[in-house]
Amino acid sequence: MPTKRKGKQTVKIDSPISIISTASIVGPKEGQGPLGIYYDMVIEDEMWGEKSWEKAESKLMKETLSKIINKSGKALDEINYILAGDLLNQCTASNFALREAGISFFGLYGACSTMAESASLGAMLINGGFADNVVCITSSHFCSAEKQFRFPLELGSQRPPTAQWTVIGSGGVMLSNQGIGPYITYVTTGKIVDLGVKDSNNMGAAMAPAAADTIVTHFKDSGLSPSDYDLIITGDLGSFGKELCEELVSKQGYDIKSNYADCGMMVYDSQKQDTHSGGSGCGCSAVTLAGYLYQEMKKGKYNNILFVGTGALLSSTSAQQGESIPGIAHAISIQNKFE
Amino acid sequence: MPTKRKGKQTVKIDSPISIISTASIVGPKEGQGPLGIYYDMVIEDEMWGEKSWEKAESKLMKETLSKIINKSGKALDEINYILAGDLLNQCTASNFALREAGISFFGLYGACSTMAESASLGAMLINGGFADNVVCITSSHFCSAEKQFRFPLELGSQRPPTAQWTVIGSGGVMLSNQGIGPYITYVTTGKIVDLGVKDSNNMGAAMAPAAADTIVTHFKDSGLSPSDYDLIITGDLGSFGKELCEELVSKQGYDIKSNYADCGMMVYDSQKQDTHSGGSGCGCSAVTLAGYLYQEMKKGKYNNILFVGTGALLSSTSAQQGESIPGIAHAISIQNKFE
Known part of the structure; x- marks a missing residue:
């Protein structure tokens, strides 16, 4: 058994892999929420100047990526992989957000587990000696998700108490083999x-x-x-x-x-x-x-x-x-x- | 730079990671094609006893996984990860195919690049010391894909010369740090x-x-x-x-x-x-x-x-x-x- 494995489903990351930068951009409702002060940016409306909710979601991820990179101090060519995915059919929020990045890309689909999935793989890619710096990122958008998964928003369907509200926002991290934690x-x-x-x-x-x-x-x-x-x-x-x-x-x-x-x-x-x-x-x-x-x-x-x-x-x-x-x-x- | 990296987008897998077993199950048209003799199984019709094309596609992958595992001689608990994805919205062919496997699962979306994407990550997970054995698998189905991406099959739309035909089939490999190649x-x-x-x-x-x-x-x-x-x-x-x-x-x-x-x-x-x-x-x-x-x-x-x-x-x-x-x-x- 490889020494990094612990039990059935766990691995120990045995070299220091840091989160060296993070960024988040959210919608207005999220900005007004209890965690509003922690986000890098709150957009004014759910279209953000785009012609569709889907394009707005892509823009959220694209701009979040840009903030993560800027805050990391890393040059584009120091980033070895982007790992990303989202809820839209065929993960188009990510595909269109990242098409100009010019960085090796692994597309993921883990539904709402994508942030943890991407960070899991990202940490292993660095710990395994395949990368120095990896960006892990995802997004969702209330309007594009409701439209795709449930009913047209215009219907104003009633929501049962167990229903949840899809976050408008993109968040991500850069992982690195340099840095001082976490x-x-x-x-x-x-x-x-x-x-x-x-x-x-x-x-x-x-x-x-x-x-x-x-x-x-x-x-x-x-x-x-x-x-x-x-x-x-x-x-x-x-x-x-x-x-x-x-x-x-x-x-x-x-x-x-x-x-x-x-x-x-x-x-x-x-x-x-x-x-x-x-x-x-x-x-x-x-x-x-x-x-x-x-x-x-x-x-x-x-x-x-x-x-x-x-x-x-x-x-x-x-x-x-x-x-x-x-x-x-x-x-x-x-x-x-x-x- | 980690020593495994070669240039901008490439890594050298520096320990012997073998493909120890493969399997493929295809539809009737594929079975009649020039590579027909190489597949493990050819199904008789595109429903394969299921009630929908989507369910048939899931069954293709589920049965292909089973063949890969059987041919490998590995026990279920020796397989550390499955990496899989497909073309259906939210990758449901994979999600439903693999829900009973009981193996750590990374869902991918790489469209038709999924086989190479999954094998790329699989090889790195083993080479990095995180796994002994990994299954990389994907599927597609002409009927579920046409329905989702183009037109209802019943329309009988004319196809231009540049159009391609979505393969009905699932194929995959088991990668391992044991084995004699390739x-x-x-x-x-x-x-x-x-x-x-x-x-x-x-x-x-x-x-x-x-x-x-x-x-x-x-x-x-x-x-x-x-x-x-x-x-x-x-x-x-x-x-x-x-x-x-x-x-x-x-x-x-x-x-x-x-x-x-x-x-x-x-x-x-x-x-x-x-x-x-x-x-x-x-x-x-x-x-x-x-x-x-x-x-x-x-x-x-x-x-x-x-x-x-x-x-x-x-x-x-x-x-x-x-x-x-x-x-x-x-x-x-x-x-x-x-x-």
């Missing part, structure tokens, strides 16, 4: 989990079993326990999904109640902003990582985070064909100290 | 190239510039030349795209005419099978690699192949919004001798 130290890669949930207005419930599975597997594989983390944070389970995840993890003998949060529940004030169960979309965990989490780690509020991206692997076609919703979750440990 | 020795990861082609009935032209860019970059980065390969083979440029690629590579000073082929032109007899410019789809290069190329390398007909997966990164939404078609190409060197 470091990505463990990568636990999820397997697909499908317990038969079919309600696409209750994605939290569909993703929670995958999240719980990855969290428990991470502890078993690494030998770490919940108390080794200041914060265990899932991507976008929302209030219903978070409760379910907590319960499923607890059934396996791990108590995470005291230090467990969910990006989907932090990104909006769901009471005031009418977002029901919380935020969702690839952008949800990405802007929270790039904004709030990164900055609070830098300040020392958090020193050890288990960041768990969560994705619902359905399409509107699979839903129409009566299929259940497979979920997946990828976890990375982010620590201020490399040991 | 070995993946170089990985050249493409950047997105978009020269403004907008005709989604001429994907070959859209992808050819990316293919040429990656091929030329591979030679520059690695110091190898066209004569170091028995065969340079692109994924699915078809006859129009292949000609264009050859010309673009030649303009950069590399003559590949004598040893250059395209999977899209080999998978069908386009005269007899009325497939116009040739085959396409993620399955096209995947079943050709898993079938013909792998078996002919094993027999020694080929010893050094440059396998170049080619993808057109559009969606029907981006096409409707007047966007051009970004292309990408990923190359891997496959060699019988590890040096």
Whole structure:
């Protein structure tokens, strides 16, 4: 067994791989949310001067990429790979955002787990000696996602309490073999989990079993326990999904109640902003990582985070064909100290 | 610079990473094609007992995965990762095919470059010490692809000469740090190239510039030349795209005419099978690699192949919004001798 492997689904990143820069650009609603001060930029409306929501989403990622690179101080030719994906059919938000970058590109599809997926692969590419600097980035857009996955926005469909609100935003990080942390130290890669949930207005419930599975597997594989983390944070389970995840993890003998949060529940004030169960979309965990989490780690509020991206692997076609919703979750440990 | 890097976009895989097993299952038309004898299985009709084309495509991949694993002699728990993707919206062919596998999963979207993309990342994950065995797999299905990207099949739309025919098939490989070759020795990861082609009935032209860019970059980065390969083979440029690629590579000073082929032109007899410019789809290069190329390398007909997966990164939404078609190409060197 290669020495970097720990247990069934986890690897130890055994050289210091730093997050050297992050950036996030969000929509107006996100800017007004509780984490508003942490974003690099808030756009004034969801079109941002473009002719379609899809083009606006691409622009979000393109400009976020530009900020990540500028803040890193790295030249374009020092960046070896971009790893990116999004929710749009054929990941066109990413494809069009990155077409002028001139950097080797690996396209990913992990639904809302994409931020964690890209950072997992990015850290391994650097730790494996294949790269010095890698950008990991993703995006989502409420309007392009609603249009594609649910109903025309113009219908004004009523939303059940379990529904979540897709974040308008792009967030990403640059990983590097230079830098002073925070470091990505463990990568636990999820397997697909499908317990038969079919309600696409209750994605939290569909993703929670995958999240719980990855969290428990991470502890078993690494030998770490919940108390080794200041914060265990899932991507976008929302209030219903978070409760379910907590319960499923607890059934396996791990108590995470005291230090467990969910990006989907932090990104909006769901009471005031009418977002029901919380935020969702690839952008949800990405802007929270790039904004709030990164900055609070830098300040020392958090020193050890288990960041768990969560994705619902359905399409509107699979839903129409009566299929259940497979979920997946990828976890990375982010620590201020490399040991 | 990490020592594994060679030039701008290439890495040298510096430990012997073998392809230890491959499998391919194809549709009836593919089974009747010139490479028919190389596939593991030919299904009788495009539904394969399922209720939808999408479900049939998932079944193709699920059964292909099963064959790859059986032929490898590896136990399920020896496989550390599956890397997969496909053309369906949100990559549902892969998500549903792999949901019962219980193996860490990285979802990819590289359009028809997915076979090369997955093998690139798979080889790096093993070479980097993160895995012993990795499965890289993809699929496509003429009916699900036509329905999603073009017109309802029932319309019987006329196809221009530049149109290609999406392969019904799934193909994949298992990579391992044990085994006796063929070995993946170089990985050249493409950047997105978009020269403004907008005709989604001429994907070959859209992808050819990316293919040429990656091929030329591979030679520059690695110091190898066209004569170091028995065969340079692109994924699915078809006859129009292949000609264009050859010309673009030649303009950069590399003559590949004598040893250059395209999977899209080999998978069908386009005269007899009325497939116009040739085959396409993620399955096209995947079943050709898993079938013909792998078996002919094993027999020694080929010893050094440059396998170049080619993808057109559009969606029907981006096409409707007047966007051009970004292309990408990923190359891997496959060699019988590890040096």
